[in-house]
Amino acid sequence: MNILSAFNLSGKTALVTGCNRGIGMGMAIGLAEAGANIIGVSASLAPGSEVEKQVTALGRSFQSYQADFSSRESIYNFLGQLADAGIVPDILVNNAGTIMRNPAANTATNTGIVSSTSTWMHSSSCPEKSAKK
DSSP states (O other): OOGGGGGOOTTOEEEEETTTSHHHHHHHHHHHHTTOEEEEEETTOOTTOHHHHHHHHTTOOEEEEEOOTTOHHHHHHHHHHHHHHTOOOSEEEOOOOOOOOSOGGGSOGGGTHHHHHHHHHHHHHOHHHHHHO
């Protein structure tokens, strides 16, 4: 067995947040090179983006979504779009981030979106997978 075959992601779907540039773009392209189809999501991602061009040039599919991960409403809308499309990602790269520069005493408990987004997105969008663990 070739070691690279252990990294073959053919037939898998990866959801990459913050994939419009930087590390997120690199992750989306790297996962596509390994065979994964990509769901790209970013606050500013538009169809026909550079990351979409690079992923599709590798022969992988790319679906673009816009979502602001600092907004719970935006996250719910995004998850609803995934559910409506019947999409259940196999891989989550939680690259998007937000910083709230408030003293902890002034921050409501429901604003901890960033630190809990990965677990929350996984359990919200993939309840059947979460139940198996």
